[in-house]
Structures are given as structure tokens and as C-alpha cells.
Amino acid sequence: MARFSGATWKPISVNFKSGGQESVYGVVIHIMDGTLAGTDSWFRNPAAKASSHFGTGRTGALYQWVDTADRAWTQADGNRTWLSIENEGRGGDALTSAQIARCAEVLAWAHKTHGVPLQVASSPSGRGLGYHAMGGRAWGSHPSCPGARIVAQLPEIVKRAKALTGEKPKPSGYEPFPGTKWFKKNPRSPIVTAMGKRLVAVGCSTYTTGPGPQWTDADKASYAKWQRKNGHRGTDADGWPGKTTWDALKVPNVS
Structure with missing residues (x-):
């Protein structure tokens, strides 16, 4: 089993495949187009045929619905090899600072637990922190999930995850004069x-x-x-x- 101690464990009994996670390439960011409470209720409805490993609220709540040894149903063909975070909000929103922090915590944990590299991914064949739209048709054709504003925030999530793990960010700028x-x-x-x-x-x-x-x-x-x-x-x-x-x-x- 792989459960993140930093998240509130909110197990669901339907809408996932037990033991179905084949590997973990990375973590995929989604937008709920709704509330955390509403999504929690929907994932418990057998008719939903949907779930996610994690979910954040705009004020900083973090739920884990599905163990990462199990396959959540959130990004179609990407379910086999990617974990998922649904984020409270509507299309076009940006993540709040609290949500960015919680996503960074999940990514840092996935790095330590599953070996996910701390980098932004841009395709299903990559590894790291990805986003739903990058999977295209194979991932259910969701070009606006999570939206351009959130995609632009992915580097900040990676940066914060590196700080949490103690990994030094890649240096930028120019070499100081050595003398x-x-x-x-x-x-x-x-x-x-x-x-x-x-x-x-x-x-x-x-x-x-x-x-x-x-x-x-x-x-x-x-x-x-x-x-x-x-x-x-x-x-x-x-x-x-x-x-x-x-x-x-x-x-x-x-x-």
C-alpha cells in the first residue's frame, strides 16, 4: 500500500481498479470544474465511473481517495502509469497558493515513494509533473484541463517540491568572476x-x-x-x- 500521511485518507469503495497501477511515470494535474465536497460525493457514486488518487481544496485541504497501488479512473489510457490530483475550481482558474503547496507535497512524496523525477512533463511518454490535456485523445480529449493558467504554474510546483526534498534547483545566471x-x-x-x-x-x-x-x-x-x-x-x-x-x-x- 502507498498512502500519503500528509493527506486526509478518504477511501472510496467504487470507481477504481484494485492493484491496477502498472507503474508510476508521474503525477497529473486536473481541474475539478466543481468543489472538493461535490467531487468527493461524485466519486462515491457508482454511476460516475471516475475517481482520482488525490484532490485539493482551494483553502488547502488535501484528500487521498485511492491508494497509489491501485488505479484511479481519471485520465483514460494514462490511468495505468500516472497518478492524479484533482483540484477544486473551474475552467480558466489558477491554483491558489495553498493548492500549489499541496500539489508540491504530493509530488515530493511521489518522488520519494515512486521515484517520480522532479521536472515538468509535456507528453504521456515523459516523466514528472504532467497535466491532463497533454494526453490528447488517448487521455479522453480534455484540451482545457486544467487550463493554461495552471499549466503555467507547474514549474512553481516542481520548484516547491524540490525545496521539500532538499534537492537544489538548477543554478541560473552567470558564473561569478573566480579571480x-x-x-x-x-x-x-x-x-x-x-x-x-x-x-x-x-x-x-x-x-x-x-x-x-x-x-x-x-x-x-x-x-x-x-x-x-x-x-x-x-x-x-x-x-x-x-x-x-x-x-x-x-x-x-x-x-
């Missing part, structure tokens, strides 16, 4: 590789084998050309990076 002395130690570092690629991209490479992992004379010659392009002359264009030209080069963060 001229750092280069004079002839380091082997991914920073040097990233710097070389930037020099190639801006047309300053003086060699054809591509950037290497170690600071070399070829790197120095290429960097001196970059310095000259940025107005340095004479001994100022010596091939040793300084903060002004380094900041202008915008080497992507590799840490």
Missing part, C-alpha cells in the same frame, strides 16, 4: 569549458579543436582577442581574465 589568480593556477574545471564555449560563440576562438577543460595558451590567445574587442589595449589585453571582460562574456553558471 585572475584562479586562472593562473592552470585549473581543470567545467568553468574553463563553459568559458571556451562562450568565446567560440562570440567569434573569438583562435583554435579549431574546441574549448578544453584546462586553461591553455590557446584559451589565453582567444581571451586576449575578447579583451581587445572590449576596448583593452597593450598589456591590458594579456589573455588573463579580469572582472570587466568576464562579466561582459556572461559565462553560464555551471556549479
Whole structure:
């Protein structure tokens, strides 16, 4: 059995397949087009032929209706390999901050329990955090579920899930200047590789084998050309990076 202790356990006796979950590719976000209470009642009606593993309320309630070892009936062909979260609201709504937080908790738990990667998925063959419409006809043809506003919130859910699991977010921005002395130690570092690629991209490479992992004379010659392009002359264009030209080069963060 796999039940999330952070959710209120609200088991249903119909509208799911016991032991039917074949694998877990990820978690699918839905919109209820109704209320949490109404959805809870509907899932208990045998005529509904519908259910979900989890559901959130707009003020932060979180229910679990179906054990994740069992197959909920919420996204047609995707039921076999994806878990599901129904979210209280109407088409066109955005998730509330409380709902985003609860979805992130479920995703973080699914990551630890089922190995779901903390990333946004965009197709049924992907893995991570997906959304109902991405399944197209095979998933019942629901192009407006959960809607563009919620799809735009998926990266924030992933970000919060990473924070809950302690996984560091991928760094963004640019490498801070490591100092001229750092280069004079002839380091082997991914920073040097990233710097070389930037020099190639801006047309300053003086060699054809591509950037290497170690600071070399070829790197120095290429960097001196970059310095000259940025107005340095004479001994100022010596091939040793300084903060002004380094900041202008915008080497992507590799840490």
C-alpha cells in the first residue's frame, strides 16, 4: 500500500481498479470544474465511473481517495502509469497558493515513494509533473484541463517540491568572476569549458579543436582577442581574465 500521511485518507469503495497501477511515470494535474465536497460525493457514486488518487481544496485541504497501488479512473489510457490530483475550481482558474503547496507535497512524496523525477512533463511518454490535456485523445480529449493558467504554474510546483526534498534547483545566471589568480593556477574545471564555449560563440576562438577543460595558451590567445574587442589595449589585453571582460562574456553558471 502507498498512502500519503500528509493527506486526509478518504477511501472510496467504487470507481477504481484494485492493484491496477502498472507503474508510476508521474503525477497529473486536473481541474475539478466543481468543489472538493461535490467531487468527493461524485466519486462515491457508482454511476460516475471516475475517481482520482488525490484532490485539493482551494483553502488547502488535501484528500487521498485511492491508494497509489491501485488505479484511479481519471485520465483514460494514462490511468495505468500516472497518478492524479484533482483540484477544486473551474475552467480558466489558477491554483491558489495553498493548492500549489499541496500539489508540491504530493509530488515530493511521489518522488520519494515512486521515484517520480522532479521536472515538468509535456507528453504521456515523459516523466514528472504532467497535466491532463497533454494526453490528447488517448487521455479522453480534455484540451482545457486544467487550463493554461495552471499549466503555467507547474514549474512553481516542481520548484516547491524540490525545496521539500532538499534537492537544489538548477543554478541560473552567470558564473561569478573566480579571480585572475584562479586562472593562473592552470585549473581543470567545467568553468574553463563553459568559458571556451562562450568565446567560440562570440567569434573569438583562435583554435579549431574546441574549448578544453584546462586553461591553455590557446584559451589565453582567444581571451586576449575578447579583451581587445572590449576596448583593452597593450598589456591590458594579456589573455588573463579580469572582472570587466568576464562579466561582459556572461559565462553560464555551471556549479
